[in-house]
Amino acid sequence: MSSYNTSNLNKVIRGSNRATYDIETVNTILDDGFIGYVSYVYDGTPISIPMAYGKIGDKIYLHGSLKNRMLLSILDNKKVSITVMHLDGLVLARSAFHHSVNYRSVTLFGDAVKVEDENVKRTALKCIVDQMIEGRWNTLRPMTDKEFNATLVIEVPIQTASAKVRAEGAIDEKSDLELPIWAGVVPMKQVALAPESDNLLNPNTHVPKHVLEYCEEHKD
Amino acid sequence: MSSYNTSNLNKVIRGSNRATYDIETVNTILDDGFIGYVSYVYDGTPISIPMAYGKIGDKIYLHGSLKNRMLLSILDNKKVSITVMHLDGLVLARSAFHHSVNYRSVTLFGDAVKVEDENVKRTALKCIVDQMIEGRWNTLRPMTDKEFNATLVIEVPIQTASAKVRAEGAIDEKSDLELPIWAGVVPMKQVALAPESDNLLNPNTHVPKHVLEYCEEHKD
Incomplete structure (x- = not known):
């Protein structure tokens, strides 16, 4: 199976030309x-x-307090x-009607x-932390039984x-193309800025490789 | 009235120390x-x-096709x-349990x-465009009756x-503070990159002030 089945629930009606049920595309976005x-x-x-999520194969994991409403x-x-x-850009057309976003x-x-x-x-909780920033879990103080038991994990x-x-530019009416109105895309990106170390760090501690790599991958 | 009333619907139970019902805070975030x-x-x-929204006072506007499900x-x-x-940072603690995000x-x-x-x-539609990028509406080709009539606007x-x-650093267990594990915050920000002009621009057109200002305000 390379695509999800469509039903009234997941079938995209508006803008269906931009819709896909391709499992690989879904996975990449997640x-x-x-x-x-x-x-x-x-x-x-x-x-x-x-909420933060983790993903293992075709399963999504959520977590929270045992009392989370x-x-x-x-x-x-x-x-x-x-x-x-993921927001990728503002699409600024010559008319209000054709404004959009890339996403x-x-x-x-x-x-x-x-x-x-x-x-x-346990695997799900590791996966939720590593989904946020890969490679972090293995550097942490191990989870205690108390923490483990106080956490509810849900599988979806x-x-x-x-x-x-x-993922394209403005699509204007043909009759608008010659107007002296600027149109184009303002690309948008979620970036990581320089890491700020905790004030109480053990002095033998440096910003670890997984954090430096994350910042490098998510820079401007 | 400077705060919203609380009821079971909007009262924050988990992490209630981070909750506020202050109208000015709500407005600033929106x-x-x-x-x-x-x-x-x-x-x-x-x-x-x-969905894109516009906001006028304490009213939110949404728009879409007349057939939008x-x-x-x-x-x-x-x-x-x-x-x-708005995601403002990854909060990386010494234990998985205290990982969080600033937001x-x-x-x-x-x-x-x-x-x-x-x-x-009409005012709502202007406001939705200007909420995305202030000052844009007045530079556009005016809305036609056909476009106006094909659009459904909803007020909330x-x-x-x-x-x-x-908006703070990692909050670890006291007993974890001396561990040789890096903790801190990776600030995150949604930034605008350099605008990409449409290929079919009228040659007398330049990137307008409202776009340059947006990019300046949303840079790294």
């Missing part, structure tokens, strides 16, 4: 992020909350969706389950998903 | 963005979609919430209504909201 907007329903009102609520409702978007986004759907298996839970198997990608 | 994650329910599944769905359901978040976020709640008044609709009065802000 691998490029670490914060997803997780949606749930509270008392009839849909709410989405940005959203996590408990999605375990109750089971049906969950998560949206991840890569995924919305995925699955039935949430609590992770009970201790090995899977990607049952279906859609991606949308826009 | 003013600093232009994309919000709008949540709706489709066939029992909550979904959130990133999400917009029609939130008009049906009325109850809508929108989440806006400013708002979740707002309101009852969506379709904008019928033509003047309000902010009935209540909450903000969360984290």
